[in-house]
Amino acid sequence: MTPERKIFRRIGPDLRREAMIAAMLAIIAEEGISAATIRAVAARAGVTPGLIGHYFDGKDALLSAAYAQHMSDLTRATCGQDAHTQGQSAAARLAEFIATGLRPPVASTQAVTLWAGFLTYVQQGGRMRDTHAATYAEFRDHLQGLIADALTEAGRPAATADLRRHAIACNAVIDGLWLEGGLLPEAFGADELTQIGLGSVGAMLGLDLTAAHEK
Amino acid sequence: MTPERKIFRRIGPDLRREAMIAAMLAIIAEEGISAATIRAVAARAGVTPGLIGHYFDGKDALLSAAYAQHMSDLTRATCGQDAHTQGQSAAARLAEFIATGLRPPVASTQAVTLWAGFLTYVQQGGRMRDTHAATYAEFRDHLQGLIADALTEAGRPAATADLRRHAIACNAVIDGLWLEGGLLPEAFGADELTQIGLGSVGAMLGLDLTAAHEK
DNA sequence: GTAGTAATTATACAGTTGCACAATTAGCCA
């Protein structure tokens, strides 16, 4: 009766890393970041705690990697819809961008919870702050491009300074609605945030995005 | 050479509680919530760890109290400015409300960092979730009242359903700008967020809030 | 003054945390 040792399989280093990141994200989303200990992540990933130290240079490195992954997922899910709206009008593309950001999986309690869990560490500088700044810039630049196209299409091209202000404002609306929807999901109707988002941004830009979105 | 015991003063129970809450808030703002241990809070409050257990029923209770205090501070700082704008037009009062929420001390890295630190725990239910829901409702209801007055004043009174949508949207703009300003303060000019906020909400409601605010 | 009492300190404890390190093993290549 020798103490039976765990039998294990080697999956590639990349897969192993991904599994650990996925485990960390799942735990943060479900139980909060304070529950995301090395041991808990290891157990969820079906692995021994020591192995995490083998793939990541300490817990902070795993946290950073998980944050980068999550933000990358969100950005890809939001900006990646451009492919589906290639032939349509600029207004329709902008409307679809907004709608995508305000409906699952982008807008969801889980996504907001994850983001919020990381936020504490973002503020303390280091890699996570850079990731945040880069993600924000990418998202807003993308939005600014869509706004520029839509205004040009409407025969009202705008100067760069105005475009910047519009992008900041539209981004704020989307962020705010995304946040509130994720924090208090039961406080809003199914389609409500999307409609409000389209209506608000439309009013700010002088475009009828609701009509553009329904086509 | 007996081991010298710390000499201490008794301040009232209320003052002691406040000192502990203040210490907790300071630590969360400066070093993140993971640094807010009982021992750290005690040291900052100039007190022994055991005393915290004497005034609060566990660490969670202190955390809840600190969160409630912070949100109360923010709400009071934002809504409390009504007194100064009593005689003015409804549009001016709405404009001042928005401007107050987008400039220090309400809009600041410290305030956002604090809020973000608590967010993780808000998601896990309990007292802190109730505090969040109540704060959000209070803020939005206040905003909705200001919007109703401003629209009525402009000769365009709105139905309740429309007011609700307007309040959600305006609240989202303010929240989004507040958040971004706190997370990336160096990315925006001194007055920029206020101007964008007034312009955006004005466009959404069909009012010239920038002009109303300058008077 | 001086007792009484609530506030405050000091200490101890059991559990948890991140991590380092040696021992083991799975899969690959000759």
Next chain:
DNA sequence: TGGCTAATTGTGCAACTGTATAATTACTAC
């Protein structure tokens, strides 16, 4: 088939965590 190597495990440790509790002390009322 039989090593070789890197992936993986198991264990241990020192530091830290929240909290309970007994011992002390500052203040108040008389």
